[in-house]
Amino acid sequence: MYKYIFGPVPSRRLGVSLGVDLVMSKTCNFDCIYCECGSTTKFYNVRDSYIDIDRLIKEIEDVLQNLTPDYITFSGSGEPTLNKDLGIIIKKVRKIYSGKIAVITNSSLLNNLDVRKSLEEADLIIPSLDAISENIFKRMNRPIEGLTAQNILDGMTKFLSTTKKDVYLEIFIVEGINDGEDELEKFVRYLKDKKVTTIQLNTLARPGAVQDIKPASIKRLSEIREYFISHGLNSVEIIKKYSSREELPKYNEKLEKLILNMLNKRKYSIDEMVELLQKNEVELFKYLNILQKEGKVKIVIENDQIYIRS
Numbered sequence: 001m002y003k004y005i006f007g008p009v010p011s012r013r014l015g016v017s018l019g020v021d022l023v024m025s026k027t028c029n030f031d032c033i034y035c036e037c038g039s040t041t042k043f044y045n046v047r048d049s050y051i052d053i054d055r056l057i058k059e060i061e062d063v064l065q066n067l068t069p070d071y072i073t074f075s076g077s078g079e080p081t082l083n084k085d086l087g088i089i090i091k092k093v094r095k096i097y098s099g100k101i102a103v104i105t106n107s108s109l110l111n112n113l114d115v116r117k118s119l120e121e122a123d124l125i126i127p128s129l130d131a132i133s134e135n136i137f138k139r140m141n142r143p144i145e146g147l148t149a150q151n152i153l154d155g156m157t158k159f160l161s162t163t164k165k166d167v168y169l170e171i172f173i174v175e176g177i178n179d180g181e182d183e184l185e186k187f188v189r190y191l192k193d194k195k196v197t198t199i200q201l202n203t204l205a206r207p208g209a210v211q212d213i214k215p216a217s218i219k220r221l222s223e224i225r226e227y228f229i230s231h232g233l234n235s236v237e238i239i240k241k242y243s244s245r246e247e248l249p250k251y252n253e254k255l256e257k258l259i260l261n262m263l264n265k266r267k268y269s270i271d272e273m274v275e276l277l278q279k280n281e282v283e284l285f286k287y288l289n290i291l292q293k294e295g296k297v298k299i300v301i302e303n304d305q306i307y308i309r310s
């Protein structure tokens, strides 16, 4: 049983991704209402050496004997930049692994120069930004005392103006909290002159730390995407998984039948399906996620590849 590693998980964004937890569960300086790991139990804002690095490297070496993931991703059940050895760990992982490295962060420590330097060791950074206004930030992210929306924005501005890496900036939308017109306008004003690879809109897929919050519908996410694009933000995508056919903008019954028919005979890798059905991966995953939810297909990892089988 591994202590610091989880997965691998098949991911549309990252392909085959091996997850690494750099803090103890659940250590964070936020207590987000939508957190799928539940409420924060270790509410810290101190950068520390939370894990045994030698053990982590041994665990990764062990997994790499049987698997070559597309990404090793530092995320997990807490905030990875709270680990003060982040940069050293990424350098050590590079010595034993030639694939790509991603860090998913809540952006709270981007004001810290050492955190920004450590992130530059990765290939891809996925920082979140859920609010611009102070009151909405407090409602969404419920930060530890002393952290403000202005801290986050200052750090984000410094990070985005200096990073040379790919940045997928994630905005988590909770309906009725951070999707009001005023807040969307503020997002546009803040992001307009910032350089990011893509802006990704996400929402709840599973229950969060607070029970009565509502995930944004695909319709609402599409409206927000349109709003952002029409106000000059470039690459904006929705990464919420479609959970029903009704949510698909152009549901194609024939394509679904074809997918199920193919998988009746044998399993296919996602690359084979893309080639045979002449649809891109994003489009196919819309159908596959729904079919997986209904138990009609399984999305698995075998020999470093994502396979689909019935």
Ligand code: SF4
Pocket (backbone or CB within 6 Å): 028, 029, 030, 031, 032, 034, 035, 036, 037, 040, 076, 077, 078, 079, 106
């Ligand atoms: S920042 Fe991430 S780990 Fe921390 S509470 Fe929010 S969602 Fe959970």
